[in-house]
Amino acid sequence: MKMLTVIEAKERLQEILHEPGSEQILILQDGEPIxxxxxxxDPVEIERLKMAFSAQLHAILAEGRREIAEGNGIRHDDFWKDLDDDE
Incomplete structure (x- = not known):
């Protein structure tokens, strides 16, 4: 694994990002990994990361959890029935 200081990484970022066959690079500040x-x-991994950091998705999930905790969820069978009815 390559290691670069913050300053080196900043100076070479464009080159690093477009380097073919690039590997992981550990960024160090004062000798410590940061x-x-x-x-x-991998397109699947890219999509997973986008979703993992999506504030909108997290808000939707939090709202759904809140509704379920308040007893406002729908039963599993009803969900699938409603979905079939929409087709």
């Missing part, structure tokens, strides 16, 4: 640059090539 970050990691990791290449993303």
């Amino acid at each position: 970050g990691l640059l990791s290449p993303l090539t």
Whole structure:
């Protein structure tokens, strides 16, 4: 694994991002790890990361959990029945 200081990473970021066959790079500040640059090539993994950091998705999930906790959810069978009825 390559290691670069914050300053080196900042100076070479454009080159690092477009380097073919790039590997993970550990970013150091004062000799201590503070970050990691990791290449993303798998479309499924890219989509998973987008969803994991989506504020909108997190808000939707939180609202759904709140509704379920308040007893306002729908039964599993009813969900699938409603879905079939929409088709």
